[in-house]
Amino acid sequence: MNKNVKGAIAGAVALILIGGGIFFGVQSAKKGAQCPFCKKYFPHGDMMGHKLKCPKNDTDLTPKPVYKR
Numbered sequence: 520m521n522k523n524v525k526g527a528i529a530g531a532v533a534l535i536l537i538g539g540g541i542f543f544g545v546q547s548a549k550k551g552a553q554c555p556f557c558k559k560y561f562p563h564g565d566m567m568g569h570k571l572k573c574p575k576n577d578t579d580l581t582p583k584p585v586y587k588r
């Protein structure tokens with residue numbers, strides 16, 4: 520009996536941990552990735568493209584025309 524209770528508790532804890540992991544995984548996936556420059560959230564697929572054209576991105580990776588004086 521005692522073993523069964525321990526097993527049930529362990530099983531319940533495992534289920535909560537797994538459920539919580541999935542829940543937070545889904546939440547973060549919905550939220551997307553945070554841009555390190557403007558701190559806005561974008562879908563993971565769009566993050567690479569956004570980083571390149573982010574207005575707050577100091578390291579300009581996009582080739583721009585060079586205007587000579």
Ligand SMILES: [Zn+2]
Binds near residue numbers: 557559
């Ligand atoms: Zn950004």
